[in-house]
Amino acid sequence: MKVRFKKVAILLTILSVCGGTLMFADAASQKVRVIVNGSELDEGGIIVDGKTYLPLRQVVNSLNALVDWDNTNKKATINKPNVHMILFQDKVIFGNVDKGNKYTFNVFSQIDNLKTSISAVKVSITDPYGTEKVIQSQNVSISKDNFWYRTEDIKYNFEYAGKYAVRFYLKTSPTDDWAVVSEKLITSQ
Known part of the structure; x- marks a missing residue:
């Protein structure tokens, strides 16, 4: 006991x-x-x-910023570039479309206040149901604080009503994940 x-x-x-x-x-x-x-x-x-x-x-x-992690120094660096996207259909700027129509357009992007080197860029469009289509992706070597990027023309069918997201992505190194740094919405009615 x-x-x-x-x-x-x-x-x-x-x-x-x-x-x-x-x-x-x-x-x-x-x-x-x-x-x-x-x-x-x-x-x-x-x-x-x-x-x-x-x-x-x-x-x-x-x-919509970038983060670089330095494990050796236990340091996180956050970079928030300014990214301005303009959508062109021929020479006309647009942002709203008619549902069910196919449009040929390209995306012009101006990037400034860039405080880190970039290894790749990507532009995509995502429909209201989450299906993403890459408009253009390209490896680059950019180490200046500003640059411009224009995609080739894309033919795209806006078959659903709702919001389509055009997203601009950057990679700081080839092994990093893509980071969305800008998003523009197109309304389809």
């Missing part, structure tokens, strides 16, 4: 220490909902000791 009492006492002590630690950790940090431009991020932030910590990659993606 004495051995059993000691085991129960030890077990209760361990559980109370663990439980107390878990309750203290939960009380020391608070969850934070993060909303960027009206959309809530999948992962929220937390407040620990009066400081707010946010999921960097999700915040950067929501802001």
Whole structure:
């Protein structure tokens, strides 16, 4: 009986220490909902000791920016280039289309305030149901703070009513993932 009492006492002590630690950790940090431009991020932030910590990659993606992670120095560098896209049908600028019609157009993009080197660019269009078509993708070697990029003509059928997203992507290195740095919407009615 004495051995059993000691085991129960030890077990209760361990559980109370663990439980107390878990309750203290939960009380020391608070969850934070993060909303960027009206959309809530999948992962929220937390407040620990009066400081707010946010999921960097999700915040950067929501802001259409680039993030470079330097693991050696434990440093994240965020770059937000200005990207202006203009859609041309022949020499006419457009933004709205008639549903069911096929249009031939190209995308002209002006990029400035670029603070990092770029290894590739991509322009795509995504229909209201999420199907993406790449308009043009190209490896480049750009290390200046501004450049212009114009796609070849594309013939595209706007078969559904709704919003079509034209997106401009950059890669900082060939091994990086594509990062959306600009989006323009075309309304099809």
